[in-house]
Amino acid sequence: ETGVTQSPTHLIKTRGQQVTLRCSSQSGHNTVSWYQQALGQGPQFIFQYYREEENGRGNFPPRFSGLQFPNYSSELNVNALELDDSALYLCASSLSAGVTGELFFGEGSRLTVL
């Protein structure tokens, strides 16, 4: 619907493992943001990429890292997984660093850490 696609949709990992989540932004959008949504909570900002550069970061440790590619798609990498990393990870694309505040979210990647 939004044109933002994420993969994988569901995955299960164990503590200490690493995970890479992928996101393709809506056509024409140059900004991608990543959010973590724990059960029963609102989404929490992880970081944003604008034209391949990190352009803002939330209160997440360095083991959360990302990339944005020339086609504006993006990856979120999480190292040394912890149980509390279990959540829905949402990618959102927007135009011009989200100036208007409207983000177009993908359906998310649901990560379970055992």
Place this chain on the structure above:
Amino acid sequence: RKEVEQDPGPFNVPEGATVAFNCTYSNSASQSFFWYRQDCRKEPKLLMSVYSSGNEDGRFTAQLNRASQYISLLIRDSKLSDSATYLCVVKGGGSSNTGKLIFGQGTTLQVKP
């Protein structure tokens, strides 16, 4: 203290009822305000922006009180399809080009027949 606070509910109302959700935010420098809607196990979607003058979109009315740092959403004539979680969202207050949105916990609405 959370940056954006909402009553999580749930609010259980009959069809046709009027329901109001409230939200407070802590950063007085916040620049923009929104309500997003999230259906169960789906992604959030923008419902409406919120302006100081108040704005209306059909059955939905949003209000902003900057002095009190308070945002509201009023839904009139509730429909079954309005059942969802409503997220209060605040933007800005820091570096101007970061599109960081700060979400509240969300308020769950269940409209009953």
